Amino acid sequence: MWSAESIRFGAFLAPYHPLDADPVLQLRRDIDxxxxxxxxxxxxxxxxxxxSTGAEIVPAPDVFIAAAAERTERIRFGTGVMSLPYxxxxxxxxxxxxxxxxxxxxxxxGTGPGKIPLDAHMMGINPSDQRRRQxxxxxxxxxxxxxxxxxxxxxxxxLRDARAQLPTYHPGGIETVTASTISPNGSVLAGTHGxxxxxxxxxxxxxFDALDRNWDVYEKVAAEHGHHADRSTWRVVNPMxxxxxxxxxxxxxxxxxGSMAAYVNRQTGQNPAWADTPAGIIDQWRNDTLxxxxxxxxxxxxxxxxxxxxxxxKTGGFGTFLILHVxxxxxxxxxxxxxxxxxxxxxxxxxxxxxxxxxxxxxEDNRDYLIGGLxxxxxxxxxxxxxxxxxxxxxxx
Numbered sequence: 001m002w003s004a005e006s007i008r009f010g011a012f013l014a015p016y017h018p019l020d021a022d023p024v025l026q027l028r029r030d031i032d033x034x035x036x037x038x039x040x041x042x043x044x045x046x047x048x049x050x051x052s053t054g055a056e057i058v059p060a061p062d063v064f065i066a067a068a069a070e071r072t073e074r075i076r077f078g079t080g081v082m083s084l085p086y087x088x089x090x091x092x093x094x095x096x097x098x099x100x101x102x103x104x105x106x107x108x109x110g111t112g113p114g115k116i117p118l119d120a121h122m123m124g125i126n127p128s129d130q131r132r133r134q135x136x137x138x139x140x141x142x143x144x145x146x147x148x149x150x151x152x153x154x155x156x157x158x159l160r161d162a163r164a165q166l167p168t169y170h171p172g173g174i175e176t177v178t179a180s181t182i183s184p185n186g187s188v189l190a191g192t193h194g195x196x197x198x199x200x201x202x203x204x205x206x207x208f209d210a211l212d213r214n215w216d217v218y219e220k221v222a223a224e225h226g227h228h229a230d231r232s233t234w235r236v237v238n239p240m241x242x243x244x245x246x247x248x249x250x251x252x253x254x255x256x257x258g259s260m261a262a263y264v265n266r267q268t269g270q271n272p273a274w275a276d277t278p279a280g281i282i283d284q285w286r287n288d289t290l291x292x293x294x295x296x297x298x299x300x301x302x303x304x305x306x307x308x309x310x311x312x313x314k315t316g317g318f319g320t321f322l323i324l325h326v327x328x329x330x331x332x333x334x335x336x337x338x339x340x341x342x343x344x345x346x347x348x349x350x351x352x353x354x355x356x357x358x359x360x361x362x363x364e365d366n367r368d369y370l371i372g373g374l375x376x377x378x379x380x381x382x383x384x385x386x387x388x389x390x391x392x393x394x395x396x397x
Contacts, residue, residue, distance in 0.1 A: 002231045002232070002317035003317075004349050006232065006319070007320065007350070008320040009042055009043055009044075009342075009345075009346055010037070010043050010044030010046065010075075010323070011045050011046070011338070012080055012200075012325065013048065013080070013325045014048040014080075015047065016263070018055070018260075018327065020259065026327065027057065027058075029331060030064070031064075031071060033325070033338075034068040034071065034072055034075065035071050036338060037075055037338060038075040040338055041342060042342065043076060043320065044075065044235075044320060044322065045068070045075055046078035046079070046080030046081075046110060047065060047068075047077070048061060048081060049079070049083050050116055051119045051122065052116055052118040052119050052122060055260075056116070061079045061080065061082060062095050062099045066102055066103075077107055078108035078177065079110045079111075080110045081111050081198070082096075082110060082112070083113065083114035083115070084112070084141070085120075085125060085129070085130045085133035086114060086125075087137075088157050089141045089144065089162075090144065090159060090164075092141055093164045094165075094166070096145075097164055097166040097168060098166060100169050101166060101168075103169075104169055105169035105170045108174070108175050108196075110176075110177040110179065110198060111178055113131045113133070113179075114130050115292075136157075138178075138189065139152075139193075140162075141176075142193055144162065145168065147164070177195060177196040177198045177233075177235070179200050180197055180201075181199075182201055182204075182206050184213070186198075187215070188218075188221050190222075191217065191221025191222035191224075191225065192222075194228075196230075196235070197214075197233070197234045197235070198235045199234070199236045199237065200237050201237075202237055202311060203238040203239060203295045203324075204293075205289060208314060211236070211311075211315050212314060212316065215315060215316070230319075231319060233319050234315070235319060235320040235321075236315065236318050237323075237324050238294065238311065238322075239293050239294060239323070239326055240297040240298075240324070240337075240341070241296070241298050241326070242300060243299075243340070244300065245300060246298070246300060246303070249299050249300070249337075250279070252330070252333040254278040256329065257278050257281050257285075260290065260293065260326055260328060261284075262275075263291075265291075272284075282298055285298065293324065301340050301341065305348050308321055308349065
């Protein structure tokens with residue numbers, strides 16, 4: 001039975017960075033963030049794969065994860081996501097199994113067809129072929145991960161007597177995840193192969209509307225192929241930035257939020273009036289969508305709690321909530337945002353303070369009896385020692 005207390009929490013990085021800062025420092029900050037998330041007790045951190053357009057600067061998530069894993073202790077890492085049409089399946093399996101062993105089983109293998117049109121263009125890949133290629137690659141990869149010898153030929157890769165020479169760290173294999181946005185394609189692919197589902201567009205208006213429909217597709221297709229659709233393996237993504245007040249959150253992101261609006265609008269050739277000021281961008285992002293980023297929470301822990309509850313109500317429950325991380329504030333404010341989430345949002349859903357609240361409530365409900373008992377005990381101790389009563393709590397007892 002699904003319960004909100006079982007929800008895990010993490011961060012999803014593309015990663016998005018402004019074009020006017022040093023990528024060396026940006027990469028270091030992303031690794032620092034992994035350590036910070038691990039220290040705060042977050043469950044997962046995901047790193048994407050992109051090759052163009054400037055803002056998303058990690059082309060090799062496995063290389064990044066290898067470095068971050070050496071600086072952390074318990075957090076799990078996901079490739080978010082590895083674009084399967086860009087790689088030969090055997091090479092993908094070899095790199096993933098090596099990383100799984102290096103992290104001692106802390107790896108989640110997130111997969112997708114590739115997102116940025118310029119990436120595919122530079123490699124001479126027709127965008128209309130990407131989802132087909134993803135399915136073909138996934139078929140081969142899953143067989144190799146199961147330890148099978150694979151012979152397979154397509155119009156873009158060949159496998160002859162192919163096998164993975166490295167095992168997975170856990171006997172049950174590596175959790176493999178398929179990305180889903182608005183169309184049911186990801187749900188069909190995940191259901192067919194019995195994989196976990198990652199809803200990247202959960203916070204955009206159209207993506208939010210599709211959440212329950214895509215889960216129904218996933219559940220139906222999984223059952224048709226003999227798999228169980230498990231809500232605990234479903235992940236949803238939503239951008240968030242938190243501070244003590246909404247005004248503090250707006251102040252923290254104001255200087256750099258324009259770079260993210262420019263990233264979206266320059267690719268689409270748009271020049272909307274709302275993009276002229278930080279306040280206009282924040283308002284647009286909060287109330288509608290900012291391109292691929294969806295709808296953002298730029299506010300307080302209370303705002304974050306309300307949004308997670310809204311997603312729970314829409315979906316019927318999921319396993320992991322991932323904060324879409326956008327580099328739009330200074331390092332101290334960024335750390336504070338995650339600290340607020342960890343200290344106030346996470347315990348709300350995991351009900352970690354139920355016992356503490358109950359204890360204080362009992363003390364409040366029985367204060368006359370409890371305080372009376374305390375006064376009596378103090379009075380008795382004083383009388384026993386001095387032979388006379390003393391003033392306790394402002395009155396003679």
